[in-house]
Amino acid sequence: MTTPRDAPASRRTRANGDGTVYQRKDSRWEAAGYVLAPGNTRKRIHVYGTTRKEALAKLTEKIANSNRGLPAPSAQGSLAAHLTYWLENVAVHQLRENTHTRYTACVNRHLIPGLGKKKLTKLTAKDVRTWLNQLRTTCQCCMRGLDARRDQPRCCASGQCCRKLLSPLTLTYIHSVLKSALEHAVREEEIPRNVARNVRTGTPRPRRFEPLTADEARQFLTTTNEHRLHALFELALHTGLRKGELLGLRWEDLYLDTGTATVRRTLQRTTAGGLTTLPTKTRASERRIALPTRCLHSLKHHHEQQKREHEAAGTTWQNSGHVFTTAQGGPIDPTNLTRTFTTLLRKAGLRRIRFHDLRHSTATLLLEQGVELVVIKELLGHAHIGVTATVYAHVRLRLQRDAIDILGNALDNPAGHEPTDDDPPLCGVTVR
Structure with missing residues (x-):
């Protein structure tokens, strides 16, 4: 049978x-x-x-x-359709407006042209890795058709590729946007797993910055001494506040009697709302800081100067409540502040740096003075001390080298000093 x-x-x-x-x-x-x-x-x-x-x-x-509890994928559309849905219905409610604008540009410029035709359920880690490798080695001037739109081609169309490649930091940013979009698809159980997480792009080198030295910082503050925004630049160098945090300060945030300030908001220019006051960058960025004595004197002088400008402006004065305003009382555009900062650098005879490098200058000078890393982390408003340690690793390395040199000098016999009978003998100590 x-x-x-x-x-x-x-x-x-x-x-x-x-x-x-x-x-x-x-x-x-x-x-x-x-x-x-x-x-x-x-x-x-x-x-x-x-x-x-x-x-x-x-x-x-x-x-x-x-x-194993993994639901079957329910998505039937392409990756481009999912990215568009994610930007318009999910990310717009979770991201700041400027961040959403950068995400949209990244999706439209790189993700949709490169992987948009792929089915969401058919996308594999190999597809993502192959595309990132191609993106890493392909001239963007030719890939995005910039050369074709020129009146006179000067890149691949003329046989002379300019080799305009994306930086490792940009590639990591593109990869992170794709991971965020696919992570939402996983949460909505449209796909079983996030294949972009299985792709390694490597850790990009941190962006190099050139902070001011102590002599350069003094030279810069001397040049700004007669400028109407001298208090702003002095506060930036002494506290490391971000540009938006400085411009978003209101008089109600300052406690000049106790010498403290509360950072609650930031001022940014957005596409939809223009100059807009927004919450701080992260929850840790909302903090209370101590104000140096020099900054207290400068702020009091700035307050008196603002009263005189108010009287001179008369009815045209815009009572915005900000600490640092235009001559008519309105908020200062971040771009205009950068332009003023560049002009003052040129007037002081200093090299051109970013305004954000003033923040790096504060942290670097504090580290060189032996201030604890945790204190600098609280002052700068970093979410984790690892961020502070990573950004200023080169400064800590230099301090370590100086400390090792000091120890080496201490261990060496001083010049001209020979052991005598009066010197106490070396003895061993019993350790229990």
Whole structure:
């Protein structure tokens, strides 16, 4: 008597829940079975193969994933459709406006042209890695068609590629945007896993900055002494506040009697609202800091100067409440502040740096004076002390080298000093 186990594989009766496998009229094999679906429901899926073994293996993998609690993908559209949906319906409510604008530019400029036609459920880690490698080595001037839109081509169209490649930091940013978009698809159970997380882009080198030395900082403050915004530049160098945090300060945030200030908001220019007051960059950025005595004197002098400007402006005065304003009382545009800062650097005879480098100058000078890293972290408003340690690693390395040199000098015998009979003898101490 022939048992089901002895029967051929093609005729063997499958157990309940194992699905069915059969051959189609076009000679392909089709396997169907029930798997876990989003919403804790079950649905019937169909997989195909050129042989019975191939179709059965695909079905077995789907059922195994279902048994582990992974729902079957529900997305049917392309990656471009998902990215558009994510930007318009999800990210717009979670990101600051300027961050959302950068994400949108990244998606439209790189992600959709490169991977947009891929099906969301068919995207693999190999696809992402291959595309990133291509992006890393391809001239962006030619990939984005910039050369084709010129009146006179001067890149690949003329046979002379400019090799305008993306920086490692930009590649990491593009990769992080893709990971964020796919992570939302995982949370909505449209795909079982985030394949972009399995791709390693490497850790880019931190952006190099050139902070001011102590002599250069003094020279810069001397040049700004007669400027109407001298208090702003002095506060920036002494406290390390960001540009938006300085421009977002209100008089109600300053406590000149106790010598403290509370950082609650930041001033930014957005595409939709123009100059807008927003919350601080992170929760840790909302902080209370101590004000140096020099800054207290400068702020009191600035307050008196602002009163005189108010009287001179008369009815045209804009009572914005900000500490640092224009001559008419309105908020200062960050771009105009950068332009003023560059002019003052040129007047002082200093090299051109970014305004944000004043913040780096504060941290560097504090480190060189032996201030603890945790104090600098609280002053700058970093979310984690690891951020402070990473950004200023080169400064800590230089301080370590100086400390090692000091120790080496202490261990060496001073010049001209020879041991005498009056010197106490070296002795061993018993350690318990």
